[in-house]
Amino acid sequence: MSGHGTPIPMTSRACGPLQGAAQVPGDKSISHRALILGALSVGETRITGLLEGEDVLDTAKAMRAFGAEVTRDDDGMWHVHGVGVGGFAEPGHVIDCGNSGTGVRLIMGAMATCPISATFTGDASLNSRPMARVTDPLALFGTQSVGRAGGRLPMTIVGAADPVPVHYVVPVPSAQVKSAVLLAGLNAPGQTVVIEKEATRDHTERMLAGFGAEITTEVTDEGRVISLTGRPELRPQTIVVPRDPSSAAFPVCAALIVPGSDVLVPNIGLNPTRAGLFETLREMGADLTYENLREEGGEPVADLRARYSPALRGIEVPPARAASMIDEYPVLSVVAAFATGATVMRGVKELRVKESDRIAAMATGLRLNGVTVEDGPDWWTVHGLGHGNVPGGATCASHLDHRIAMSFMVLGMATQSPVSVDDGSPIATSFPIFEPLMAGLGAQIERVGA
Ligand code: S3P
Numbered sequence: 328m329s330g331h332g333t334p335i336p337m338t339s340r341a342c343g344p345l346q347g348a349a350q351v352p353g354d355k356s357i358s359h360r361a362l363i364l365g366a367l368s369v370g371e372t373r374i375t376g377l378l379e380g381e382d383v384l385d386t387a388k389a390m391r392a393f394g395a396e397v398t399r400d401d402d403g404m405w406h407v408h409g410v411g412v413g414g415f416a417e418p419g420h421v422i423d424c425g426n427s428g429t430g431v432r433l434i435m436g437a438m439a440t441c442p443i444s445a446t447f448t449g450d451a452s453l454n455s456r457p458m459a460r461v462t463d464p465l466a467l468f469g470t471q472s473v474g475r476a477g478g479r480l481p482m483t484i485v486g487a488a489d490p491v492p493v494h495y496v497v498p499v500p501s502a503q504v505k506s507a508v509l510l511a512g513l514n515a516p517g518q519t520v521v522i523e524k525e526a527t528r529d530h531t532e533r534m535l536a537g538f539g540a541e542i543t544t545e546v547t548d549e550g551r552v553i554s555l556t557g558r559p560e561l562r563p564q565t566i567v568v569p570r571d572p573s574s575a576a577f578p579v580c581a582a583l584i585v586p587g588s589d590v591l592v593p594n595i596g597l598n599p600t601r602a603g604l605f606e607t608l609r610e611m612g613a614d615l616t617y618e619n620l621r622e623e624g625g626e627p628v629a630d631l632r633a634r635y636s637p638a639l640r641g642i643e644v645p646p647a648r649a650a651s652m653i654d655e656y657p658v659l660s661v662v663a664a665f666a667t668g669a670t671v672m673r674g675v676k677e678l679r680v681k682e683s684d685r686i687a688a689m690a691t692g693l694r695l696n697g698v699t700v701e702d703g704p705d706w707w708t709v710h711g712l713g714h715g716n717v718p719g720g721a722t723c724a725s726h727l728d729h730r731i732a733m734s735f736m737v738l739g740m741a742t743q744s745p746v747s748v749d750d751g752s753p754i755a756t757s758f759p760i761f762e763p764l765m766a767g768l769g770a771q772i773e774r775v776g777a
Pocket residue numbers: 355356357429500501502503504506527528653654677681
């Protein structure tokens with residue numbers, strides 16, 4: 328598990344053109360949900376393309392601990408024999424969700440209306456992240472929780488034996504919170520209603536409908552009003568997980584900044600609640616095209632083609648787009664360093680409570696590498712130096728955060744001097760094949776001392 332083992336320092340240096348096809352792994356958000364909803368249906372759910380990163384493997388282990396049978400066959404297909412809505416058994420041990428905020432928050436929701444208790448923990452990053460955003464709405468169902476000061480893990484959740492449905496307006500733009508409430512609502516009789524003012528990723532709603540739940544979304548003046556009828560019988564599904572746009576972001580952004588590059592990233596999920604980065608890059612002047620746009624398993628999918636883009640311009644990223652690219656700001660800030668002019672990112676307070684404080688982590692590392700960055704509580708600005716002008720040369724802290732580690736590795740591919748991270752091991756949480764995949768395109772990333 329990342330952060331529990333030996334740190335893996337890594338260095339990335341300027342390389343020749345990146346070329347070829349990058350087969351990035353399955354979508355992390357969809358993979359967690361496929362395992363959890365599979366565990367809540369009666370019968371066998373089959374999943375292909377599941378992300379086999381540490382975060383998702385921890386969720387698979389957790390589903391076993393709650394009584395589901397979860398196996399992988401030699402062809403890479405996952406089989407989940409679920410226990411049905413309300414059928415979770417009490418785990419016989421502490422549930423360790425590793426580095427995964429999505430894993431722990433969704434699982435807390437899924438067990439919150441079952442008459443069982445469970446204790447959750449994670450690595451140092453996860454144990455420092457706020458959980459009250461989930462336990463507050465779960466308390467409305469009748470769920471109890473006891474954690475550390477500030478609502479931190481380790482934490483025990485006592486599920487509601489006699490849950491009531493809830494009506495909840497999500498106070499922060501968070502798909503994790505929305506999903507936790509919806510998953511808890513599954514085992515509450517009657518209608519659970521969740522309202523979000525800003526649209527966040529909607530994989531839970533789409534997948535619940537696919538598993539046969541009665542769920543509707545209405546766009547009103549209040550925001551998106553999502554209504555779920557409790558106690559459905561979920562029907563097992565065959566799920567093909569699309570490839571992860573958040574992982575695609577790394578080879579795409581690398582191709583834009585490395586001279587001469589031309590990279591194809593096939594089969595990328597382009598759900599509009601996830602695709603904000605690509606729109607932003609195009610506004611910055613990126614040579615990024617969608618080829619073969621189609622629909623697969625209820626999600627829009629395309630092949631992304633990214634080519635070296637020497638004339639990138641800094642822009643003001645519309646705050647309304649933040650939720651649709653929340654995990655991509657770190658790597659966007661790297662691209663912004665190679666643009667001309669300032670890239671201003673506002674309305675991004677949530678970045679401060681991710682696997683790390685991502686504004687602080689990126690601002691500090693970019694400054695060490697010669698880039699001017701300003702930041703405030705919910706905004707930051709990167710002053711681009713233009714192609715060929717970013718010095719590099721520094722070692723950055725990854726703070727147990729996969730996306731910070733990968734972003735600095737992308738930075739080093741086009742800086743004057745190599746860029747290092749103190750620990751690349753967290754990359755395995757979401758993108759275990761990052762190093763061989765980038766090497767296959769022509770990148771030069773080395774494990775220091777290996
Ligand atoms: C996720 C939602 C996002 C995102 C995370 C995955 C999900 O978090 O940052 O990596 O799968 O629901 P928030 O919903 O808390 O913003």
